[in-house]
Amino acid sequence: MAHQGAQQRRPSIHDVASHAGVSAATVSKVLAGVSTVKPENAQRVLDAVERLGYRVDPLASDMRRAKRRIIGAIMPEFESEFFGQMVTELEGLAEQRGYTLVAASSRESEAREKEILARMHDWRVAGVVLAPVRNEHGPAAAFMKANGMTGVLIDRVLSDDAFDTVSADSAAASAEVARMLVGKGHKHILIIGLAEGAATVRARLEGFRAQALALDPSVHIDVITSEVSVEPLRSSLRDYFARGERPTAVYSLLLKGTLVALSEFRRRGWHCPNDISLVGFDDAEWMQVTWPAIAAVVQPVRQIASEAMNLLFRRVEGLVGPPTARLEPCQVLMRESVGSPGSGPHSGGGDRQQPPLS
Amino acid sequence: MAHQGAQQRRPSIHDVASHAGVSAATVSKVLAGVSTVKPENAQRVLDAVERLGYRVDPLASDMRRAKRRIIGAIMPEFESEFFGQMVTELEGLAEQRGYTLVAASSRESEAREKEILARMHDWRVAGVVLAPVRNEHGPAAAFMKANGMTGVLIDRVLSDDAFDTVSADSAAASAEVARMLVGKGHKHILIIGLAEGAATVRARLEGFRAQALALDPSVHIDVITSEVSVEPLRSSLRDYFARGERPTAVYSLLLKGTLVALSEFRRRGWHCPNDISLVGFDDAEWMQVTWPAIAAVVQPVRQIASEAMNLLFRRVEGLVGPPTARLEPCQVLMRESVGSPGSGPHSGGGDRQQPPLS
């Protein structure tokens, strides 16, 4: 029945006005808290609002303003904990200020990213929080500049000449990982990542390399990266191991790399940390319940989201001035997947029932 | 600079009209594909649109219609793969039909769920895809009914007297899990879950129990559930093991339970499947790269999303008729975490370097 009942037109501001015996303009003023309304009339308006269950239509309300109370959020994906938390946080912060958050996934495509942005521009959003697929130099940011949109770039960015940026301090966190691994005696370390075009991936790589070599110039660092998708990375890694390379530790620059590494370890029957150590950028809930628990760099999602929204609203309110580039500190969680090289019984996969795949 | 430049007012339909030398009404008709426009004028309109880069303002365009081209989506959370994928799918499907998806997280709170719904009602959304926190009898669905909103309920629902529902066939999947576990010889099985008030959790429980007992009436099934949060579940589980209960398999009715189970196994130094077997409802990417890989029930996210959207749009377009209740089949992925009871070396936690916690 609910598909026909009760769907009478909702009361408009004019309905409230006539019930209260005043004009629509007066109702609007009362609701906006303007003080030039006689208290008696104000009360009658509030009573009518109450009686009719009137609520402002945000769409109509936004019609006249150039910047509508809508914030757009564009993330490369929704499937990971990181971006899921990010959207949750952004939504809460937007709501606190009376804004509606419209979130969309670019699905790791720059083309789609730009299309979404164009649609958000059609909506005349007040601002956009963009987590670009690659970095701050993509077509999406260019579109925003060309159209004078207000926005903040987050996550896979370092700094920009037009927009404020907020991201995790990848370089510092990677340096800390380097200190820990080198401190444990690792001398042959493999770094795996995706898309060196991504600003932060490069920062993570260089942050690690610089620190590791500073601590011990004899450290041997291999790097395997691949553009775009994760499968090329998997096969490169497979080839790398197949030709006999035996690093004692792997540092993955992103979550998907950590999964690939684990799956290749499995394939070869290697166990952490006895056979090889593993640290990944990006933490996930499951990493602390597996055996071994996986060491990871935790990104400060809440801080990034909150700082991004602060900066964004400052711009929405008209602040002009040079863009800022913020880096929020990460936390490195050392867990069981990291040990000292050669300290454990170097199994060939013998202590589990599952034999290594050929 | 982008904070001031280029933000001239966007061209409106009147700008297009005057450039094309016609009226705004004509422009609107051309863009709507009405055929009563002289081809010559239509061409001039299209030229002007092209030249000015005109795009319809969706907000203004929606003003006059009772149902706006906006679909609301309310999920209990965004942080899990399941709901992340769900939002991604829903967004794509809405976009295909020219609708904007506004997604919000109820953060597992029924109060928040209702507030979000009220806000979406203010927006006069054409329809809502609601994944309720508990089940179809919560305040949110009641609100939708009371206000004559159009909607579809998904995930934690079975059927409703007012709204179409779409969910995974939990009972069938659980029965299949039962067949597999009983088939492997398990005679003492623990089921853990959250909130038996949730319709689907109950269905999963009963689906499993009925099938298991039908196959082997001597099977002993224990059940541990807790309302609301995950921590009570953890401590109940801990107590259960502490008092000497030794089921040979655990079936978790939801993802968080699977994580709790793994973490308690860790704590006691038990390994799957030698010491205990584990199957969880809800798959996740990491489950196939850990050692052992975790057996799981995969929910058909795409089918649920697509069916929900189909049903929703049918209602939006005015279809009346009794609500339907769809159940989409799941897939059960048996992985290494499941074995036969007593088949492996029953370790006390001896083959890993980490000693069991006291």
Add this chain to the structure above:
DNA sequence: CAAGGATGAAAAATCGATTTATCGATTGGG
């Protein structure tokens, strides 16, 4: 007591589109 100022509210314009009503021109039929 009249001019000027302050006060509070109503009327009207506006935002940008869609839709309905209206109007002029062309064409056809009687």
Add this chain to the structure above:
DNA sequence: CCCAATCGATAAATCGATTTTTCATCCTTG
């Protein structure tokens, strides 16, 4: 040759708010 139907397009109303303008009162003050 005139009225009517048809076609194509424009003017105007509408959606639901906000904001500016106008207007009527009342109060001060010289």
